[in-house]
Amino acid sequence: MNSSSVPSLPSTVPPVPGGPKLWLLRHGETAWSRSGQYTGLTDIPLTEIGQEQARSAQRALDGVDFDLVLTSPLQRAHLTATLAGFPQAVVEPNAVEWDYGDYEGIDSAVVRARNAGYLIWDDGVPNGESLAQVAARADLIVERVRGLERHDGAPANVLLVAHGHFLRILTARWLGLPATAGRHFVLGTAKVCTLGWDKKTPAVEQWGL
Template identity: 45%
Template sequence: MSNDTGSPTQRPVPEGRLVLIRHGETEWSKAMKHTGTTDLDLTEHGEEAARRTAALLEEFDFALVLSSPMRRARRTAELVGLPEPDIDPHLVEWDYGGYEGRTTAEIREELGYDWTVWEDGVVPGDTPGESIEQVAARARAVIDRVMPVLKEGRDVVLVGHGHTTRILTSVWLRTEPRFGAQLELHAGSISVLGYERAFPSIQRWNQLAPR
């Protein structure tokens, strides 16, 4: 089938942009501790950096603002100047189970091998923990929620966490969730997802506001 110009007909590509904000620094993120279900506040530095991040968002006109329910995400949304967000529980961080509050170095010392959360997963603790596939399923639910807005050519922003955001990006790119291990993402950064022709793409990644 061809259109009037004789070129192949293509499916419409969503023109809206999906902006991802990782919450600002907390004491645990600063110490490289796995922070999933623990509800921490931002550090003073994290709050200051979030205020600076507002300048990176001036080009966007958000039709939908979603945030994780955790305080560190909601406070970041407030400080970057976003409207009151809808709280989406699918945006919470990976449930690390028995590895909550521990660093990778500590876990490796206990286990005796080069453990990573991406390859080896977590064990139950005070919470059951999640597999990477379960986190990816939550990410897919978020993408399905925002896609109608993006198809209208309108921008959406998600305020969330490091690992969940990296997994969501992997799902967006239609690759396997462990690809997120290769996506470095700093606290307080913004990233932008969109399309390159018919292919989901990363338009901007891990951008930090200048000091």
């Protein structure tokens, strides 16, 4: 059968839904994200550039009807949610950034200067959270999102506003990959991503808008 004789699906046939979609928004720039310092639980504000980045992120989210908007309780994420158009975002305590322990506030270049082979994905952080602990928090959010159902049966849309390392780890877990695979998902400040499905298979639908 040649391609011209293959029947097309009627336009009324919907795509096969895999389940809820999870939209990710990293917070805007802070002084420490600009300088390269590890910023875990230190509750620092957005810079003026970061605030403008957060406002600009709204364009990538226009037209999406969100059933739930979640935010990390840290102010850089909460304000990003507000400036992006979601002032009523629900605080999700599990969405805080990795607790970097002794490396909190330390320039990552300084850490590598002391240990040229250092990679946070392999070596972790002294006196902070283990990667497994961060992944466990991410798994709770994935479970919460996938359990969300709409009354009309359509897949739900959820937005999560949080932090760089945490969202990268969550992405790996959404895909069923080990948390260490988060190293492959580079995510800039105030960038938007969508985690969804290829039919029934968890997939990245768009990254870093």
